[in-house]
Amino acid sequence: MAKIFIVEDNPDIIHAIAQNLSKWQHDTITVKDWANVANEIITAKPDLVLFDITLPTFDGFYWIQEVRKYSQVPIIVISAAEIDTNVMHAVTAGADDYIMKPFTMTVLLAKIQALLRRNKQVTDTEKLDWGHNSFNPLTNVLTNAYGTAQLTPTEGAMLQVLLSHRNKTVSKDQLLQWLWQGGKYLNENTLNVNISRLRTKLSTIGLRQCIHTERGLGYRLVVDHE
Incomplete structure (x- = not known):
């Protein structure tokens, strides 16, 4: 309930x-x-x-x-x-x-x-470490030496999907499937806006380049200096 x-x-x-x-x-x-x-x-x-x-x-x-x-x-x-x-x-x-x-x-x-x-x-999952970064799915807070970034539930879920496939390309269709039940009622533009919003928040703690766009394929999470 x-x-x-x-x-x-x-x-x-x-x-x-x-x-x-x-x-x-x-x-x-x-x-x-x-x-x-x-x-x-x-x-x-x-x-x-x-x-x-x-x-x-x-x-x-x-x-x-x-x-x-x-x-x-x-x-x-x-x-x-x-x-x-x-x-x-x-x-x-x-x-x-x-x-x-x-x-x-x-x-x-x-x-x-x-x-x-x-x-x-998401909230039942333990903290996820990624390099010098630590993501808490319970609070949707990402922390590193540069500070903390408070994510929304959708941003947190997107980061968790990318973290579970780090250094691998996750297609837009896969993200829509995992996050929005196949994306039947949302389009690719909505996904792009969410990715842009997530990137903006990550940039505040030194992770400006960590989400790579693989043109025509999807997105890949990497270390910031790759």
């Missing part, structure tokens, strides 16, 4: 989601104060957050960025906005997955279960 925080202002959608989640014995929480969304989420400590984009006060992109300042909780964006123009914004803000309205509850539940399962698998 998981605790799911629903950031949505449409009562019909809230009711439908909550009703379906209850069948899987998940608890749901909704927003009480639209001027205090981030604090409510942080206080509630949910296992996953469902975020609409169009909201009564600030939009979902703003609130996701605010949540990410204090929490690495898995986030799925739900929006009627055109996916090609907004999914990149959502992912850049810190979201882990994306689904467009109208959607079926079967697809939404599949995404929720996959993200919860993936997050549990």
